[in-house]
Amino acid sequence: MVANTKKNKAIAAKVDKTKSYSIEEAVKLLKECSKERKFDETIDISFNLGIDPKHADQQVRGVISLPNGTGAKVRVAVIAKDAAKQAEAKAAGADIVGAEDLIETIKSGKIDFDRVIATPDMMGLVGQVAKVLGPKGMMPNPKLGTVTPDVKKAVTEAKAGSIEFRAEKAGIIQAGVGKASFDEKKLVQNVAFIIDAIQKAKPAGAKGTYMKKVTLSSTMGPGLKIDLSKAA
16 A cells, blocks of 8 residues: 555645546656656556456457667576577577576576567477466467567567567556656657557457556556547
8 A cells, every 4th residue: 555645645636536538648647746756667557458368269468569668677588509599699688598507597486587588499498487487477479479580689679678468367458668757758659559559459259348448557656547539
């Protein structure tokens, strides 16, 4: 629970809980609220989708690169055995590179990274740590571009701020879309971009209202409901 401090009261006073905000209004307000903090807050977006991910035809998952990045430092691990691929990964900025040794490290529970990329020939070994990486949303997947022979491209995109999104059990997707210090226009562009991407990812089995609710918030700030009719 957030402490009821003077700062939090000042922030709460700026928010109309009954209102649905345009993207521009929400970004402007969150940036104003963030001035009350002593650190650079992350701006997050949350989608409440009208789907049941338990059904194969209602799953929403993908990867996108925001036009202005996320501002977050992404630690990337690359699982590759070929020396040339390892060299490519390191040159592209991978934080951890390895093969069987890295698999053993993961098995031990030492997860010192945010994204895992693997070459196709290593997937037999990677399967051994599926129970460790899967629940954390880090299991390499060819559909997401994290199982690929082009490790240079994959690492570069991950470092540049590509986002993997996946609807959880309740049809919820959450992602960081930038920092409060970002230029207002850049944040608006990022938010509009991911809303459009999730809309385009609507599964064939989705019935009724697909995007039930979209909320924009900051690390310690308020949650603002987005008016999707103004998000086009």
